Amino acid sequence: MTDPPDTTPDRRPGGRTARVRAQVLDAVRAELTEGGHEGLTMEGVATRAGVHRATVYRRWRDVGGLLVDVIDAAGETDWQPPDTGSLRGDLTALNREIQESLVARPSFAVALMAASFHSEQAARAQTRLWADRYAQCEVIVERAAGRGELPGRHTDARSLLITATAPLYHRLMLLRVDPDPRLPERAAEAAVLAATAGAFTVHGESEVRSP
């Protein structure tokens, strides 16, 4: 999680600002992962980051501000959805990534979701992140359609992706059952079979109107 120490003098504008942000967000991730959002304090983050408390208060204001920024930062990484050559392969690979992030102990992903149940600010940031990630994943469905893997002219990509991925969150986060190593593939397979049977095919007017 921690970037290598930067010993070069700042040349770019914002170099120091960016470095302080990286240090603080690394500290937020570590504190959240270890103690959940209930253990997150401005003081704890400043100490762990080795940054003046006044700087942390000035730039992030409160714990809600830290949560929002760490969630926003998660959306800034250059993550790309898997590209395996088949819809089933892509969804299985995506589900494996999701399962890994949820079963990690401690899990940064789970800590963020828990925080979003208790901070409106964090909830809004998390909602933006989810929306971005699902939008990024729509290319999986577009590629499948291009390969002729899907029936009809237009597929509701979001619904297909949610059908494939939701069972993982549901079982691991809400039902809290033990992770099943076959689940990523099985959930992907069920979504592919439903899609192939036309469950997400858009007909008529909505087809014309969809973006």
Next chain:
Amino acid sequence: MTDPPDTTPDRRPGGRTARVRAQVLDAVRAELTEGGHEGLTMEGVATRAGVHRATVYRRWRDVGGLLVDVIDAAGETDWQPPDTGSLRGDLTALNREIQESLVARPSFAVALMAASFHSEQAARAQTRLWADRYAQCEVIVERAAGRGELPGRHTDARSLLITATAPLYHRLMLLRVDPDPRLPERAAEAAVLAATAGAFTVHGESEVRSP
């Protein structure tokens, strides 16, 4: 939520005990629904219930004890899964119930889930409740199999039910999108199409071993 006042003298053993529990749990539900679990206190519940604080402390010990009991009580109601005559109809009706409980504002169901992210005791009680509810719903799949709506000799009922219901929780609780009145039926339909295509059909050894 509140039972009618009981003015008859207690005849059954435990009559008063049961009445005090009902009053206290009604108060817990009201406090949770209005203020979330963070606003839940032993004093607030005792005052609202009109029960001595000492009684509440003696019987429930702490807020965790109240949460566990209110979740356990949710599992004691004589809820029955819908029985509409078709798999698609049953799953749609089930999803409508789920959607209603999640979009209610304030929502007791959402307050309980939020609490379970912050209390290990509440999480365990919630996990038991989920397990019971999904076990109860397996009859939906058994009836569908009896009507010849499903392929193969044995269907993984739990996976089918989770595929049908998980998108509602995922969209409403995690993605926090606006509720779509067509979602209950669409999510049910996708699960039925996947099931019909064999997504949840159990083959080979696991068929023999399954209960």
